[in-house]
Amino acid sequence: MSFFEINSYRKAIKFLLEQRKSLGSKLSFSDMASHMGIQKTYLSKVMHGQAELNLDQVFGASSYLNCSSEQSQYLRLLCDWERSSHKQRKDLLWQEILELRSKVLETSNYLETARTVDAAGYREYYANPYLQLIHNLLSIDKYCNDFKRISDVLDISMERLQQYLRRLEDIGLIEPKSGRYEVLVKDLHLGADSDMTPVNHSLMRQLSASQVLRSDDPGLRLSVTFTADDATRKEIHMALLKTLEGLEKKVKSAPSEGLYQLNLDLFTWAS
Numbered sequence: 001m002s003f004f005e006i007n008s009y010r011k012a013i014k015f016l017l018e019q020r021k022s023l024g025s026k027l028s029f030s031d032m033a034s035h036m037g038i039q040k041t042y043l044s045k046v047m048h049g050q051a052e053l054n055l056d057q058v059f060g061a062s063s064y065l066n067c068s069s070e071q072s073q074y075l076r077l078l079c080d081w082e083r084s085s086h087k088q089r090k091d092l093l094w095q096e097i098l099e100l101r102s103k104v105l106e107t108s109n110y111l112e113t114a115r116t117v118d119a120a121g122y123r124e125y126y127a128n129p130y131l132q133l134i135h136n137l138l139s140i141d142k143y144c145n146d147f148k149r150i151s152d153v154l155d156i157s158m159e160r161l162q163q164y165l166r167r168l169e170d171i172g173l174i175e176p177k178s179g180r181y182e183v184l185v186k187d188l189h190l191g192a193d194s195d196m197t198p199v200n201h202s203l204m205r206q207l208s209a210s211q212v213l214r215s216d217d218p219g220l221r222l223s224v225t226f227t228a229d230d231a232t233r234k235e236i237h238m239a240l241l242k243t244l245e246g247l248e249k250k251v252k253s254a255p256s257e258g259l260y261q262l263n264l265d266l267f268t269w270a271s
Contacts, residue, residue: 003071004101009058009078010047016065022179025162027064036060052083066162068170070104121171125188126200129207130154134164135173135188138181139256145180153259155214187252201263208261230271237266 003019006012020027033043036057045051053061058079062072077100081093125131137143137150151161165181168174173188174181212221228236244264 004074004104007078009053009075009082010049012075012078013061013065014047016067016071019176020065020162022176026158032061032064035064053079055079066166068166070100070170074100074104121173123196124167125171125173126196127203128164128167129200129204130156130164131168131171132204133207133259134161135168135183136259138168138174139183139186140259141256144182204261205263208263211261225269233266233268240264240266 003012003015006015017027017029017032029043030040033040036043036053037060038057042051046053055076058075059072062075065071067075074097077093077097081090081097084090084093125135133154134150137153143150143153147158147161147165151158154161156164165174169176169181173183173185175184176182212219
């Protein structure tokens with residue numbers, strides 16, 4: 001069942017807490033109660049239907065669980081709807097719940113079939129190399145449910161990793177399922193004419209340089225400065241493009257077992 005198909009704010013909060021914990025997050029029931037400004041015993045009564053949360057407390061839960069804006073809105077609507085005693089208002093709240101549910105679920109289905117993301121998500125993705133690396137790592141079986149391994153590989157904290165996972169989920173690129181993340185959208189490509197291309201290339205090269213310095217893998221490292229005429233430069237350019245075209249076919253047919261990086265520059269210092 002999807003989070004947005006749940007009709008109770010209590011069950012929705014429990015769903016998110018268990019989901020986050022199954023994905024490696026060190027969240028707890030007592031810490032959540034403290035973050036909400038209430039006693040653990042009172043929160044227990046709420047979860048058993050013996051007491052209610054107010055909207056401020058629901059906000060506290062959303063904050064602790066690092067909810068997306070849509071998840072936070074959905075929790076508020078559920079709480080407001082369950083607590084309302086005014087029939088007309090209750091009906092209006094229910095309609096808002098259904099509209100938000102429909103919007104989110106339809107967007108998820110669209111992303112899965114269209115293999116694309118919205119403009120804002122697209123820009124954020126390419127402005128943060130860590131989002132790209134994590135997105136790719138999750139397509140590898142040994143990483144999709146081993147978040148400690150991802151944090152070690154990328155040399156980032158588990159807390160930071162959880163934030164990046166939430167952003168990828170919000171953008172619509174991944175979805176949590178049974179203690180692991182399923183990649184919804186693959187094979188994203190940044191067009192050469194995009195204004196994000198130079199930004200993405202620069203940031204990825206900076207992170208790559210850092211990885212090269214701390215990695216024990218000798219890899220293949222090459223830097224050549226040479227003189228030639230423009231005709232030769234063009235020949236080299238075309239030869240590299242042809243090689244890359246052949247490599248792309250090999251990569252697409254290869255199983256996902258490791259994550260690798262290839263950065264390539266051919267540019268003019270002076271002419």
